[in-house]
Amino acid sequence: MDTWIEDGHPTSPLGWRAATHDCGIKYRNRDDLALLVSERACTAAAVFTTNLVKAAPVRYDMELMTRNPTGLRALVVNAGNANACTGSEGEVATLTMARTTEEALGLPVDTAFVMSTGTIGVPMPIAKVVTGIQAAAQKLDAAKGPAAARSIMTTDTRPKHAALRVELPSGYTITLGGMAKGAGMIHPNMATMLSVVTTDAAISREALDAALRQAVEVSFNSISIDGDTSTNDTLLVLANGAVGNAPITDLASSDGASFVAALTALCQYLAQAVVRDGEGATRFVTITVRGAVSVADARLAAMTIAKSPLVKTALYGADPNWGRVLCAMGYSGAHLDPERVVLHFGGMRVLERGLPLPFDEKAASDLLNVPEVSIEADLGLGEGEATVWTCDFSPEYVAINAEYRT
Amino acid sequence: MDTWIEDGHPTSPLGWRAATHDCGIKYRNRDDLALLVSERACTAAAVFTTNLVKAAPVRYDMELMTRNPTGLRALVVNAGNANACTGSEGEVATLTMARTTEEALGLPVDTAFVMSTGTIGVPMPIAKVVTGIQAAAQKLDAAKGPAAARSIMTTDTRPKHAALRVELPSGYTITLGGMAKGAGMIHPNMATMLSVVTTDAAISREALDAALRQAVEVSFNSISIDGDTSTNDTLLVLANGAVGNAPITDLASSDGASFVAALTALCQYLAQAVVRDGEGATRFVTITVRGAVSVADARLAAMTIAKSPLVKTALYGADPNWGRVLCAMGYSGAHLDPERVVLHFGGMRVLERGLPLPFDEKAASDLLNVPEVSIEADLGLGEGEATVWTCDFSPEYVAINAEYRT
Known part of the structure; x- marks a missing residue:
């Protein structure tokens, strides 16, 4: 049985402490x-942005994961500067952040993972950051997970953190905690979705x-805010084994299956929290x-709907615009026979076998004029199914993204 | 020497007449x-939307082009109803439009091409359209090209038409005329980019x-307004040979090369006119x-920039946001080495070898705060080059697209 911990956070699992500091970066x-x-060496796994323009910390971490994937002890994250498009100076800054963290904590080399988020193309004020790391290292506390989640915010309007307690079938109770910051590449030259999941499982x-x-x-791969992939996107999982369970080695085992389910639930919570805090978003859309020919096709169709500016502006206007949804699926690249498509908006059937059904415009608009709405399409071709989450496009989105520098 | 004809239009070439009528469709x-x-049978070529959801006239025309590609005599176009997602009733309506046109003009079967644009999913008021076709057939006039361009508008704010006179190296003077309507899938449930080019060349x-x-x-394949491909997009070229030149059969011949150059120039003019009239657009962006490894890569990178909501909102804000442009190229799928990229906004160099250059923010913003702006990227990898045209994303775009039904 998995249980959400009230106000859970990345130091909810055993053996984790956090600290934050005001470095005055931005x-x-x-x-x-x-x-x-x-407190113990961690097994680590990470996924990184697929953008060819990668920030210095991303390039550093990708190599770190090949050098020491089972010996990580610390994560250092700064907000306000993405350390992207900063050349060799940026590489030195990342290395300095890693070594300063390791030294301040008395850890071996190559045990600290580095994340940065904020403005692109501005040199990192590394002296301030070094001082901040040294100060933070003196303030580690198991209750500081929520503060950590707050300190990594950029254009986020609220911190995003959670934790889940899981009774493994083998009898051990493990905890998974996490934090994330979004919310798309919202602010001009702002990069990034960052997230970390901690656990005390082995x-x-x-x-x-x-x-x-x-x-x-x-x-995280099933959400879209504006379709732009940033230079810094990183998701890290660190497992320290502090509860002493027999290490999970097989995901098909009962403990393994429990772990995957819990990790998935936590990642979904954090990813959805990023979407809910999407810039200018007024609706959360599922x-x-x-009925697609494959899961891949279902994902392709769903993500194309999620990225369509025409669908997103219609959602802002509470318009059950089935034409735009059908059209987006039509150019998505997914297999489609328009005459088999059934479409629901907010639970109301609006299209059947490719033909629009008569519906009360006012009632339909009222159904969509709420904070959480759904679009469901059945392609009638096979067994493939996928769900993605997005938000609407509001005039506020344009305003937020146009206002910089002017 | 090619010469633009002042206020040229689709009946500028020899042997072409047009008529319009108020059917009261919408x-x-x-x-x-x-x-x-x-006045003579035409050789025809056409390209159609790649969307799998195709309107009834598109499906009809695709078959017509295989049945009678060298015998077309007429085009019938209606605005206000796209005849898309209208089932078998829609197919009958399209067939009725074709046959009514042929009969009213005393033409053989399979000589009329059909285009529709307007609302999706609403049955075509075919009785009104039949009456309108019969009335229009009595009013054909060689001066009615501009009226035709005006009658096919939907959310367009102005008619789009042009003509070009070309002296072929063989001595004949041919004329190419055309009209288009846009402007993206602007209005809710509105489909379509339609365009037709006429010529008197053989x-x-x-x-x-x-x-x-x-x-x-x-x-037309190098423009983007909102990245959505509609159900009705069609481009048709009709050549009636009225000037009596020896038919061009080889594009590598001197006459052939002249024809391709003129057709390209006219299509570029019409495509750019569609972008300039993009909904809510305040800037035309080239x-x-x-320096890409291939033309295909250059196109991919350029179109990804053109479609990025973050780039488009920055352009609205007159923000020389090189970070978003670099980022968009980074996830475009094109080959890229960030450390070789040189970027210009409005002619001003802002990024060199992946590193931002210091520039005066106010001067840069002033450079972009004009109706026509340019972004130029040199990838420094090869010889591939491509140019695309787009417009910015304004709050007005969101408003136009959200306001329907509410």
Whole structure:
């Protein structure tokens, strides 16, 4: 039985402490640096942005994951500067953040993972960050998970964190905690979706890597805010084994299956929290496509709907615009026979076998004029099903994204 | 030497007449139907939407082009109803439009091409359209090209038409005329980009088809308004040979090369006119990517920039946001080495070898705060180059697209 911990956070699992500090990187009077530290060496798995333009910390972490994937002890994250498009100076800054963290915590080299988020193309004020890391290292506390989640915010309007307690079939009770920041590449030159999941479970590197790939597919890879993939996007999972369970090595085992389910649930919660906090968003939208010839096709159709500016502006206007949804699926690349499509908006059937059904415009608009709405499409071709989450496009989105520099 | 004809239009070439009529399909007190008729049989070539959801006229025309590609005589177009998602009733309506046009003009069967644009999913008021076609057939006039361009408008704010006179190296002077309507799938449930090019040149079907494919690649396939591909998009070229030139059969011949150049110029003019009239657009944006490993890569990178909501909102805000442009190229799928990229906004260099250059924010913003702006990226990898055209995303775009039904 999985249980959500009220106000859970990344230091909810055993053996985790956090600290934050106000380095003055960009913001005034708020913490902009977080440390997350494990008392034991962690098995790690991570996924990174597929953008060819990768920030310095992403390039560093990708290599770190090949050098020491089972010995990580700490994560250092700063907000306000993405350390992207900063050349060799940026590489030195990332390396300095890693080594300073390791030294301040008395850890071996190559045990600290680095994340940065904020403005692109501005040199990292590394002296401030070094001082901040050294100060934070003196303040580690198991209750500081929520503060860490708050310190990594950029254009986010609220911190995003959660934790889940899981009774493994083998008898051990493990905890998974996490935090995330979004919310798309909202602010001009702002990069990034960052997320970290911590746990006190023991799990092999191979099993953790496979579990993460399963979980990310139906969580962070199933959300879209504006379709732009940033330079810094990173999702990290760290497992320190503090509860002493027999390490999970097989995801098909009963413990393995429990772990995957919990990791997936936590990642979905965090990914949805990022969408709910999407810039200018007024509605949280769940899009389900079923009856596709494959899961891949269902995902393709659903993500194309989620990215269509015409669908997103219609959702802002509470318009059950089946034409735009059908049209988006038509150019998605997914197999489609328009004459088999059944479409529901907010639970109301609006299209059947490719033909519009008469419906009360006012009632339909009222159904959609709420904070959480759904679009369901049945393609009538096969068994493929996928669900993705997005938000609407509001005039506020344009305003937020146009206002910089002017 | 090619010469633009002042206020040129689709009946500028020899042997073409047009007529319009107010059928009352959707709008009040304006013509909403156009006939375009050639005195001689035409060689035809056409490209259609790649959307799997195709309107009834598109499905009809695709078959017509295989049945009678060298015998077309007329085009009938209506605005106000797209005849899409209208089932078998829609197929009957399209067939009725074709047959009524042929009969009213005393033409053989399978000589009329049909286009529709307007609302999706509403039955065509076919009785009104039949009456309108019969009335229009009595009013054919060689001066009615501009009226035809006006009658096919939907959310367009102005008619789009042009004509070009070309002295072929063989001595004949040919004319190419055309009209288009846009402007993206602007209005809710509105479909469509429609365009037709007429000419009095003689050209073989194979050569015309090849010429159209070359021209469309660097014109209508190089524009983006909101990235949505509609159910009705159609581009038709009709060549009636009225000037009596020896039919062009080889595009590599001097006459052939002249024809391709003129067709390309006209298609580019019409495509750009569609973008300039994009809904809510405040800026016309020319995006050039050069130095790519291939033309295909250059197109991919340029179109990804053109479709990025973050780039488009930055352009609305006159923000030289190189970070978003670099980021869009990074996830475009094109080959890219960020450290080789050079970027210009409005002619000003802002990024060199992946690193931002210092620039005066106010001066840069002033450079972009104009109706026509450019973004140029040199990837420094090869010889591939492509140019695409788009417009910015304004709050007005969201408003236009959200306001329907509410």
